[in-house]
Amino acid sequence: MSDQALGFDVASRRTGRDRAHARQAIGAPTSPAPALASPTLTRLPTGHGDAKTGGRRRFAAPRGLERLVGVVLLIALWQIAADVGWLRSDILAGPSVVVTAGADLWRNGTLPHSLVASVTRVAWGLGIGVPVGTVLALASGLSRTGDDLIDANVQMLRFVPIIALQPLLIVWLGVGETVKITMIVIGVAFPIYVNTSTAIKTLDPGYRELGEVVGLNRRQLVRRVVLPGALPGFLVGLRLAAAIAWLLLVFAETINATSGIGFMMARAQVFFQTDVIVVGLVTYAVLGLLTDGTVRFLERRLLRWQPGR
Amino acid sequence: MSVLAGAPANRDLGAPGTGLAVSARGVVRTFGDRAVLRGVDVELRPGEFVALLGRSGSGKTTFLRALAGLDRQVEGDIFVPAARSVVFQDPRLLPWATVLDNVVLGLAGGRRAAAAAGRAALAEVGLTGHEDDWPKTLSGGEAQRAALARALVRQPALLLLDEPFGALDALTRIRMHALVQQLHAHHAPAVLLVTHDVDEAILLADRALVLTDGAISLDVRVEVASPRLRRDPAFVDLRSRLLAELGVDEAAEGARALDGQASPPTHRDAPDPSPDRPSTDHPRTRSSR
Numbered sequence: 001m002s003d004q005a006l007g008f009d010v011a012s013r014r015t016g017r018d019r020a021h022a023r024q025a026i027g028a029p030t031s032p033a034p035a036l037a038s039p040t041l042t043r044l045p046t047g048h049g050d051a052k053t054g055g056r057r058r059f060a061a062p063r064g065l066e067r068l069v070g071v072v073l074l075i076a077l078w079q080i081a082a083d084v085g086w087l088r089s090d091i092l093a094g095p096s097v098v099v100t101a102g103a104d105l106w107r108n109g110t111l112p113h114s115l116v117a118s119v120t121r122v123a124w125g126l127g128i129g130v131p132v133g134t135v136l137a138l139a140s141g142l143s144r145t146g147d148d149l150i151d152a153n154v155q156m157l158r159f160v161p162i163i164a165l166q167p168l169l170i171v172w173l174g175v176g177e178t179v180k181i182t183m184i185v186i187g188v189a190f191p192i193y194v195n196t197s198t199a200i201k202t203l204d205p206g207y208r209e210l211g212e213v214v215g216l217n218r219r220q221l222v223r224r225v226v227l228p229g230a231l232p233g234f235l236v237g238l239r240l241a242a243a244i245a246w247l248l249l250v251f252a253e254t255i256n257a258t259s260g261i262g263f264m265m266a267r268a269q270v271f272f273q274t275d276v277i278v279v280g281l282v283t284y285a286v287l288g289l290l291t292d293g294t295v296r297f298l299e300r301r302l303l304r305w306q307p308g309r
Numbered sequence: 310m311s312v313l314a315g316a317p318a319n320r321d322l323g324a325p326g327t328g329l330a331v332s333a334r335g336v337v338r339t340f341g342d343r344a345v346l347r348g349v350d351v352e353l354r355p356g357e358f359v360a361l362l363g364r365s366g367s368g369k370t371t372f373l374r375a376l377a378g379l380d381r382q383v384e385g386d387i388f389v390p391a392a393r394s395v396v397f398q399d400p401r402l403l404p405w406a407t408v409l410d411n412v413v414l415g416l417a418g419g420r421r422a423a424a425a426a427g428r429a430a431l432a433e434v435g436l437t438g439h440e441d442d443w444p445k446t447l448s449g450g451e452a453q454r455a456a457l458a459r460a461l462v463r464q465p466a467l468l469l470l471d472e473p474f475g476a477l478d479a480l481t482r483i484r485m486h487a488l489v490q491q492l493h494a495h496h497a498p499a500v501l502l503v504t505h506d507v508d509e510a511i512l513l514a515d516r517a518l519v520l521t522d523g524a525i526s527l528d529v530r531v532e533v534a535s536p537r538l539r540r541d542p543a544f545v546d547l548r549s550r551l552l553a554e555l556g557v558d559e560a561a562e563g564a565r566a567l568d569g570q571a572s573p574p575t576h577r578d579a580p581d582p583s584p585d586r587p588s589t590d591h592p593r594t595r596s597s598r
Contacts, residue, residue, distance in 0.1 A: 206401050209379060213395045214415035214459070224414065228405040305405045305443040 093275035098282070101275035110264060115283065117259035121177070121252070122245045122287075125184025130241060132185065133192025134234065140193075141200030141230070142222065154193055162187045163251055170256075180252040187248045191240035199233025200226055232306070235299050242291040246284060329388070330355045330467050330499030331376060336385035338371050345371050346383070347523035355466065356497040360510030360531075363520035364555055369503045372520065373471050376501065393467040394460035394498075398475050400452035402444035402459075409440040412459045430458035433495075434488060450481035454488065461496060468498040474509065486512055507551045511544055512537050519554045527554045 075095050081087045082094025089097065105111040136154065139146035162183060173179040207229060211221040253262020261280050268276035331353035338346040345368035353359055363369040375383040377395045402411045413427040431437060434454040444452060453473060460468055470489075474482045490513060493500060504510055510517045511531055519527040529550070533543045552559055 206397070206399070207403060210397075210401050210403075211415070212379060213377060214463070215417075216415045220415065224406070225403065228403070231405070303405075305445065307443075307445045 090272045090274060093278055097275045098278045101273075102279045102282070105264075105276065105279055111279070111283070114259060114261045114264045114280075117263075118249060118253065118261045119287070121180050121260065122184065122249050122291075124181045125245050125248070126188055126241065128181070129185040129188025129245070130192055130238065133189035133237070133241070134196055136189070137193045137196035137200065137230075137234075141197045142226065151197070154190070158190050158194065162248065166252075166255070175256045180249070180257070183252050184245050184248045187244045188241040191244060192234065192237040195233045195237030195240070196230055199230035203229040231302055235295065235302065238298070239292065239295045242295055243288065246288050246291065250284060328355075329353065330357065330390060331501065332386070332388040333372075333376065334386045336372065336375055336383060336387060338368070338375065338380065338383045344523055346375075349385075349520070349524055351501075351518065351525065353467070353499045353501060355499055358493055358500045358502070358513060358515045360502045360504055360514035360517045361520060362504060362507065362510055362517060362551060362555060365505060367520045368523055369505075369520050370471055373469050373501060373503045376467070377469050390466035390499075392463060392465050393469060394463050394465040395469045395471065396453075396456050396460050396473040398472045400444070400447075400449075400456040402447075402452055402455055404444050406444075407440065408436065408442050408444060408447070408455050411444060411455060412462055414459065416462060426462050427458070430462040431455070433461065433492065434458045449477055450485065453477060453485065457488070457492065461492060464496070465498045468500045470500060470502040470504075472504055473502075474506075475504075482509075489513060505555075507548050507555070508539065510551065511547055517547075517551060519551065521554065521556075527551070 078087075079095045082089070082092075082097070087094065093101070102111065136150055140150040140154075141147070165186065166179075166183065169179050169182055173182060203226060207225050208221065211225050216224060249260075250262050253260040254266050257263040257266070261283050265277050265280035268274075268280070329352050331351060333349060333351045336346050336349040336351075337344065349368075349372055351359075351361075351372075361369050361372065371380070371383075373395075374380045375385075375387060376389055377393065378389070379395075402408070403414065406414065409424065409427050409431065412430055413423040416423040416426065418426075428437075428440060431440060434457050436451060436454055436458065439447065439451065439455070444455070447455065453476075456473070474485050477485060486509065493513075500514075502510070502513060511533060514531050517527070517529050517531055518525050521527075527550075529547070531547065533541055533547065537544060539545075549559060
């Protein structure tokens with residue numbers, strides 16, 4: 001682009017500078033103007049009034065459906081591999097066999113029975129572990145004494161792998177339901193504690209000050225300011241806790257159990273029933289997804305006030 | 310330190326019998342070995358609007374926090390009314406509570422009565438229709454107006470404003486000034502406005518104090534006829550005096566500002582003794598150069 005096109009010719013620029021000098025003479029401000037080279041202009045990509053699809057696509061499927069394409073492809077590939085004999089059924093059963101096995105297991109009552117046993121354990125584990133972690137977090141977040149007594153201990157124990165506690169727990173509690181639930185409780189309490197207590201401790205001190213200015217008593221301060229302020233941290237902890245609960249359940253059920261999904265899978269392992277093992281894996285995955293979905297739903301409901309939700 | 314809140318019966322009187330809304334004498338505050346306040350004496354009459362000016366770090370916010378009762382380490386004799394409200398520089402609305410719940414936070418009396426008072430206060434600051442909004446959806450000016458409603462709904466005898474317009478854009482600030490004037494005229498609390506904006510102080514206050522080196526160095530009545538206009542000679546004179554007290558040499562600062570600026574001042578709002586002085590719409594930005 002030439003100077004001419006932009007309307008700056010050399011002569012007019014010079015007169016502009018002369019004018020600036022004139023201004024300086026009467027005390028007006030100026031700085032020596034550098035020569036004005038005209039920059040090269042680039043057109044920025046802009047929309048065409050169709051922001052939703054970007055104006056590129058002719059078909060727009062819902063995003064959720066689009067994401068399923070990869071999963072469907074993978075299953076199709078797996079089915080083909082099983083059909084043409086690349087995958088032996090004692091290594092990995094094909095999808096159709098797995099579906100049949102799942103249906104059989106459902107009809108003969110094995111799967112519902114195992115499902116109830118497993119879900120019950122996780123429910124107990126979360127049902128006890130979440131309150132335990134929350135109460136500890138409140139005690140340590142709300143009082144100096146509580147912090148001194150609890151925090152250092154929890155932060156130290158946090159680095160002990162929970163699975164490594166199993167021998168000791170079996171000595172204490174035997175091999176029944178109690179030990180399985182206890183493992184889940186311990187595993188769940190830590191992420192709840194860490195995230196909730198951190199959220200309480202890092203709450204903007206300005207909010208506490210505000211509570212003081214508007215005359216909240218301690219109970220009101222906790223209920224109106226501290227607890228809702230710690231809620232996002234608690235929910236992060238809850239999501240981690242849900243994942244850990246299923247993880248520990250799998251471990252507890254495959255080591256010593258007489259019921260549950262893990263037991264069903266362990267028994268199938270003895271008979272090389274890879275179809276049953278895959279049914280167990282799929283069940284775990286579905287349960288994990290459902291739990292995560294529940295926590296996400298809770299987040300959306302309880303954190304409506306956060307922008308972008 | 311003794312913060313004696315007035316009894317409810319004479320809540321307009323900070324120190325009973327003195328006829329004052331604030332009586333602070335010999336206020337001292339040290340942080341480590343640094344004395345920020347070295348004996349501040351301030352009195353406010355009921356309904357009086359006082360601006361407290363000071364350079365940044367002069368301790369004006371420290372003093373306001375002492376009057377708010379937020380500082381337990383301060384020394385001296387401080388008498389304030391029990392009914393007092395604070396508006397901070399940030400709106401400080403709880404993001405998880407609706408605008409209305411924020412306004413009535415901690416308000417005594419039944420829920421219904423509190424809600425009605427809250428709605429009325431929101432209407433007064435022009436936020437009707439935003440009662441159920443989340444604070445994060447408000448603009449900066451709206452959020453600060455909600456904070457003003459939260460302060461007013463408590464019917465304070467003393468309103469402490471800690472640079473409440475500092476974070477707002479210039480146009481919003483002008484509208485907030487008008488709103489504060491209107492609310493002060495209507496509710497007539499004693500107001501202590503902490504600010505570093507000299508024009509803001511002159512526009513709003515009955516009296517201006519300057520805090521220098523931990524003590525009040527200037528206490529001057531603002532005698533500018535209303536409506537207060539920046540071009541009023543009385544306004545200009547007082548501005549010069551306050552700026553000088555704040556250690557800003559207008560002529561020198563003006564010349565320096567002009568050196569750095571390519572364009573001349575676009576408007577002059579006052580008959581000007583020094584021809585080089587630019588517009589003082591924003592003394593804050595100039596003094597920070």
